[in-house]
Amino acid sequence: MNQALQQLQPYPFEKLRALLGGVTPAADKSPIALSIGEPKHKSPDFVAQALADNLDQLAVYPTTLGLPALREAIANWCQRRFGLPAGVLDAARHVLPVNGTREALFAFTQAVVQRDIDGLVVSPNPFYQIYEGAALLAGAQPHYLPCLEEHGFNPDFDAVGDEVWQRCQILFLCSPGNPTGALVPLETLKKLIALADKFDFVIAADECYSELYFDEANPPAGLLTACAELGRHDFKRCVVFHSLSKRSNLPGLRSGFVAGDADILKAFLLYRTYHGCAMPVQTQLASVAAWNDEAHVRANRDLYREKFDAVLAILDGVLDVQRPDGGFYLWAKTPVEDERFTRELFARQHVTVVPGSYLSREVNGTNPGANRVRMALVAPLAECVAAAERIRDFVKGL
Numbered sequence: 001m002n003q004a005l006q007q008l009q010p011y012p013f014e015k016l017r018a019l020l021g022g023v024t025p026a027a028d029k030s031p032i033a034l035s036i037g038e039p040k041h042k043s044p045d046f047v048a049q050a051l052a053d054n055l056d057q058l059a060v061y062p063t064t065l066g067l068p069a070l071r072e073a074i075a076n077w078c079q080r081r082f083g084l085p086a087g088v089l090d091a092a093r094h095v096l097p098v099n100g101t102r103e104a105l106f107a108f109t110q111a112v113v114q115r116d117i118d119g120l121v122v123s124p125n126p127f128y129q130i131y132e133g134a135a136l137l138a139g140a141q142p143h144y145l146p147c148l149e150e151h152g153f154n155p156d157f158d159a160v161g162d163e164v165w166q167r168c169q170i171l172f173l174c175s176p177g178n179p180t181g182a183l184v185p186l187e188t189l190k191k192l193i194a195l196a197d198k199f200d201f202v203i204a205a206d207e208c209y210s211e212l213y214f215d216e217a218n219p220p221a222g223l224l225t226a227c228a229e230l231g232r233h234d235f236k237r238c239v240v241f242h243s244l245s246k247r248s249n250l251p252g253l254r255s256g257f258v259a260g261d262a263d264i265l266k267a268f269l270l271y272r273t274y275h276g277c278a279m280p281v282q283t284q285l286a287s288v289a290a291w292n293d294e295a296h297v298r299a300n301r302d303l304y305r306e307k308f309d310a311v312l313a314i315l316d317g318v319l320d321v322q323r324p325d326g327g328f329y330l331w332a333k334t335p336v337e338d339e340r341f342t343r344e345l346f347a348r349q350h351v352t353v354v355p356g357s358y359l360s361r362e363v364n365g366t367n368p369g370a371n372r373v374r375m376a377l378v379a380p381l382a383e384c385v386a387a388a389e390r391i392r393d394f395v396k397g398l
C-alpha cells in the first residue's frame with residue numbers, strides 16, 4: 001500500500017461524528033444542520049431539462065477534453081465575469097472541464113508536483129482538506145499559512161520567507177475562503193504572481209465560492225482578473241478552479257472547470273486521459289446551459305443575502321461574528337472551547353456546527369481555528385433563523 005495513506009488525517013466530518021456520537025440531543029427540537037456546506041437551494045429547472053433532453057448521450061463515450069461548446073461557454077463566462085479582453089482565454093488551450101473542483105484539485109496536485117521530499121504545497125490554514133491530502137499523496141509536504149483576524153483572515157504573505165517560496169511547488173488559494181469567507185485582494189494576487197515568477201511555482205486558485213457575494217455592483221476579482229490587469233495573457237503559472245456546485249446549486253452534477261496556463265493544462269489533460277475522468281456528454285450539455293445563464297445565479301445570491309441579514313441580526317451582540325466577504329459560511333468566535341461549544345449546542349439545541357480546530361492544523365503551538373466554529377447557511381431561511389435563535393439562547397445560557 002502507498003505509505004502516504006498513513007499520513008492522512010480523518011476528515012472533519014469523521015471527527016464531528018465521533019464528537020457527537022455519544023450525545024443525545026434535545027428530543028423536543030428538530031435537527032438543524034449548519035455543518036456541511038452542501039447547497040440546499042433548488043437546482044435550476046432548465047439545467048435539469050437540458051440533462052433530460054440529452055439522455056440519449058448515455059450511449060456515447062465522452063472525451064476528456066470535453067465538447068467545444070462547453071469549453072466555449074466556459075471561456076465566454078470567464079471573459080464576462082473577470083473582465084478579460086476578448087479572445088485571450090482560448091477555449092481550446094486554456095480551458096479544461098472537470099468533474100467538480102474536489103476531484104480536480106486532487107488530480108491537479110498529482111500531475112504538477114515533482115516528487116521531492118523537500119517540495120512544499122503551501123496553503124491557507126484553515127483550509128479545504130483536499131489540499132493537504134493531495135500534497136501528501138503526491139509526495140510533497142503541506143505548509144500552512146495561518147489566516148488570522150488581524151490580517152483579515154488571509155495569510156500574511158509578506159511574512160513568508162524566501163526558503164519557503166524556494167521549496168514551494170504549488171500555492172493553493174481559496175477566495176472567498178472556506179471557512180473564513182475572506183477575499184484575497186487583487187493587489188495581493190498580483191504580488192503573488194510576481195513571487196511565482198521569481199521562485200517558479202504554480203498558483204492554484206480555488207474560486208468555487210466566487211459567485212456568492214453581497215454587493216452586486218462589485219463582484220470579487222479573481223486570479224484571471226489579476227492576469228488581465230498585468231497583461232499576462234498567457235496566464236503563466238496561474239490556474240483557477242470553478243464549479244457549478246455553489247454557483248448554480250448543482251453539487252450532484254459534478255461539473256466544473258480548470259482554466260489558465262496552457263502548458264500546464266496540456267500536461268494535466270495527459271494525466272486526466274489516463275485518470276479516466278471524462279465528464280458524461282449529457283452532463284456537459286446541461287453545464288453549457290448553466291454557464292450561459294446569470295439570472296438564476298443572481299436569484300441564488302438574493303437568497304443567501306436574506307439569510308445572512310436575518311441570522312446576523314439575531315446573533316448581533318451575542319456572538320463575535322461578522323459578515324464575510326463572500327461564500328455561505330459564518331466563522332464565529334466561541335465564548336468557550338470550540339469542541340465544547342459544538343457538543344453542548346448539539347445536546348441542548350439540536351443544532352450541528354463544525355469546530356474550527358477540525359478545519360485547521362496546529363503549527364508552532366497555535367491552531368488558527370481554535371475557539372471558532374463554522375456555520376453553513378445552506379438550510380432554508382426559516383431553519384437558519386430558527387438555528388440562530390437557538391444559538392442565541394444557548395450562548396445566553398452558558
